[in-house]
Amino acid sequence: MTAMDPMDRQTVAREAQRTLERLWPRLSQAFADQDPTLWDEFAGRLRTHFPALFERLVALYGHHYDFFYHLEQLLVEAGQAWFTRDPALRALDRQRQADPRWFQSEKMLGAVYYVDLFAGDLQGLRKKIPYLQELGVTYLHLMPLFQAPQPENDGGYAISDYRQVDPRLGTMADLQALATELRAANISLCLDFVFNHTSDEHPWALRAQAGDPEFQAFYFIFPDRTLPDQYERHLREIFPDEHPGAFTYRPEMNAWVWTTFHTYQWDLNYSNPQVFRAMAGEMLFLANVGTEILRLDALAFTWKELGTSCENLPKAHTLIQAFSILARIAAPSLLFKSEAIVHPDEVVKYIRPDECQLSYNPLLMALLWNSLATREVRLLRHAMSYRFRIPDECAWVNYVRCHDDIGWTFDDGDAAALGINGYDHRRFLNAFYTGRFPGSFARGLPFQENPRTGDARISGTLASLAGLERALHLGDPAEIDLAIRRILLLHAVILAIGGIPLIYLGDEIGLLNDYRFREDPAKADDTRWVHRPAMDWEKAERRRDPNTVEGRIYQGLQKLVQVRKATPALAGHAMEVVDMGNDHVFAFVRANEHGRLLAIHNFTENPQPLPSNGIRLHGLGYHFRDLVTGLPLELATDGELTLEPYQILWLVPQADGESAS
Structure with a gap:
């Protein structure tokens, strides 16, 4: 949250205590007819978390003349959400409070x-x-x-x-x-939880369009271009092909509306405490439906200040923390997942126990695809060696791809440290994954391509980007085998590296790009629909046949999942990247009180040598069991081990004479 002088923090803490004591009689009266046991639970959490909530809300809204009115109403609404919460969800709250690291x-x-x-x-x-x-x-x-x-x-x-x-x-x-x-x-x-904006058909937006000043204050609406022009001096355009700048003219109001993304998405004005209250109500409603995790969409854009880029501002963090602390009071089992596809230095700032307990890991996704294209793991190894670290109470959500495009979000400084020019390298990756680079196995499409600058992101299913589409078109069994190995390799990394692995459904049976999106006028200009195919249940029926492509992918992935679930050493997120002396091989150690695992991944279609000493050093011994195959591995005192193309090794040490079964 926004930095605060220690003396100011003490003052706010004292004021929080006084405020709660003044509000307590009214809150007690408001819920006097509720179950006393439930009141005691709510009251206990409120007393615990109110100082932190008050501090955030004062930082955001303390200057508003009606601050204490909104604060009281917020607490009453939080209590109403708790008392109307399904008993099964309240039981889940208690369970998760007893085991806060369940995820x-x-x-x-x-x-x-x-x-x-x-x-x-x-x-x-x-x-x-x-x-x-x-x-x-x-x-x-x-x-x-x-x-x-x-x-x-x-x-x-x-x-x-x-x-x-x-x-x-x-x-x-x-x-x-x-x-x-x-x-x-x-x-x-x-x-x-799409909380940066609503559609222009939301009831709040419709009332704003009808001239209701209360709801016009829910958004950023300007009578002329004076302020929009001042803001846009510092803003970047997100979708310039659709509309330049960040504002859209609405003739029915004769006004300009802030629309960061699309013209029909109106940004909410969180400087208005009424907006916070309204969206808090929507959040708690979703929690009471049975939602356990909310993905916070576009959270980096939620707070606006003139003269800034209006991205990743300190008060955006304060805002999210206020939502998160409120959830601890009214729906304690609810978790937040950060969706911040921004610079890695900014991504990690959203990951805190009192902000977003979970976070997408866009850097890992980008660097996995980078390593697959370059056949080198230097950038992946370098970045993950220090950018993977987050608080112990939190976890990464690791994915190979999602509904969105793949953007090359690596840090140019990380690249430069390895002699890589970030701009040129992104152009190479775009060419490789659109199949324009000679010898590329990938079949992707550019998204939001700028011919002038060469900037673009990549659309495509996992299977098509990993070479399966091309291999099937060629009818080449060897290329099909390599593509399947790539698919399993990428999944192996996200399954073992630490945190929650996330699979885009359909990837487990190798669904290919669906080019029919071009036939739908509403989708034709958005290439991301190429990697959102309908689930093919006929192909899914072949998942149990090991002689089919679907069966080979599904059964290979299912085996990795089963091994993960049976390996307590893979709990948590602590991970140490290790250098095996081969820039084509990505390796890391997972270790906790339950055991130790050395994960090794060959990112090339060629055999790769590994010095035995490196495995001995990081695996702690000479005798191992490979959890992927279930077979023992004995290291010679000297010499080397040869990895097969795209081979995965998950090695656990075995004591001398210990059975490898």
Whole structure:
């Protein structure tokens, strides 16, 4: 949060205590008819967390004349959320408070997909829970499923009503029933909290368009270009092809509206305490539906200040911390997941026990693809050696790809330290993954390509980017084998490196790019739809046949998942990158009180030698068992071990004479 002088912090703490004592009689009266046991739970958490919440809210809104009114109303609304919370969710709260690091278990496995593309609707998804259990999923992120404008809605990220499901997918009752069934299957539901903006069809925006000044204050609306021009001197354009700058003219109001992303997405004005209260209500509503994890969308953009870039500002962190602390009071089991696709130095700032307990790891994703293209792990090894560290109470969410594009978010300073020019290297990666580079195995599409600067991001499914699409087109069994090995290699890293591995559903059976998005006018200009194919259940039926491509990928991945879940040394997120003396091989050590594992990954299609001494040094011995194959590995005193193309080794030390079975 914003830095505060120690004396000021003491003053705020004293004022927090006095404020709570003044509010206590009114809060007690407001909930006098509630179960005393539930009141005692709520009151205990409120007393514990109120000083921290008060400090954040004072930093954001203390200068408002009606600050204490909004504060009291916020606490009453938090209490109402707690007392109306389902008893099963309150039981989950208690369970998670007793085991706050539950998400760091080696048994965790995430999956993500769109409801309609995976199962048609929410009722259909309930029928697919056994499939998720078979794969080993314990955390399911469903892409935005709320009411949104049609046909254009940014893949659901323009929300018209946070309390209504898209009618094509079902109802809120269907969502609540799904959350209950998922919880019974030991699968935590994750939904998006799109809190930077609403769609222009949201009731708040409609009332603003109708001239209601209360709701016009929910957004950034300007009568002329004076302030927008001043802001834009420091802002970057996110989607310049759609609209230049960050503002959109709305003729029905004769005004300019702040629209960072798309013209139909209106940025919320969090300098207004009423907006915080309103969005806190939406957050707690989603928690009470049964959501256990909220992905905070576009969190870097939430706070605006004139004369700044309006990205990653200190008060954006203060804002998120206020939401997070409020959740500790009213829905203690709720976790936040950061979606900050920004510079690595900024990504890590959002990861704190009182802010975002989980965070996507976009740097790891980008550098895995970088290593696959270059066949070198130097940049991956260098960056992960120090950029992987986060607080012990938190965890990375590691993924190979997601619904969005792949951007090359590595730090240019990291690259320069290795003699790599960041600008030129990004151009190479774009050429490689769009198949323009000679010899490339990838078949991706550029996203938001700028012909003038060469800047772009990459769209494509895992299988198509890893060479399977090209290999199948060629009908080359050797190339198919290499592509499958690449797919399993990337998954092996995210399964072992520490944190929660997240699989984009369909990747487990090797779904390819779907170019039919070009036929839909609402999607034709957004190449990201190429890697959002509908789940092919006919292909999924072949997952049990080891003689099919689908079976080879699925069974290989399932074996890795099963090994992960049976290896307590993979719990937590502590990880040490090690240099094995070969720049084509990425290796790291996972160690905790339960054991030690040395993970080794060959990022090339060629055999790679490894000195035995390096394995002995980092693996602590001469005798190992490879958990991937289940076979023993004995090291010679001298000499070297040869890795097969794209081979994965997960080595655990064995004592002399210990069985490797």
